[in-house]
Amino acid sequence: MIARVWHGVAPEAKTSEHLTYIQDELFRAYREAPGNQGTILLARRRTGCTEFLLFSLWESASFLESLTGPDVDGAIAKKLINPSPTVKNYEVLVTDFPKDL
Numbered sequence: 001m002i003a004r005v006w007h008g009v010a011p012e013a014k015t016s017e018h019l020t021y022i023q024d025e026l027f028r029a030y031r032e033a034p035g036n037q038g039t040i041l042l043a044r045r046r047t048g049c050t051e052f053l054l055f056s057l058w059e060s061a062s063f064l065e066s067l068t069g070p071d072v073d074g075a076i077a078k079k080l081i082n083p084s085p086t087v088k089n090y091e092v093l094v095t096d097f098p099k100d101l
Contacts, residue, residue, distance in 0.1 A: 001037065001060070001092040001095070002057070002064060002092065003090045003091075004057075004089050004090075005086075005087070005089075006053070006056075007086040008052045008086075009049050010049060010050050010052065011049055012050065015049075018050075019052075033063065033066050033067040035060065035063025036058060036063070037059060039054065040054075061089065064089065072089060073089060
């Protein structure tokens, strides 16, 4: 299993607009991609901006290519929240989720 972590920052005045974009566009793209095991969006309000952390789980790295194309470490956002959002992919070694999660 692969965990994909995307980090972006939106100016405070555009937080709502970017939240809508993430929910409507990115969540949809993740949900429709084969191999997606779920997605979580976290937010942290800071002075003058909001940091977003989008965390998703994938069956394997090969499934990420259906979302990203050959550059699995690249951001897929068409509308960039910040000039270079950070994307990192990690191999999941251990999980401990409740069965009803």
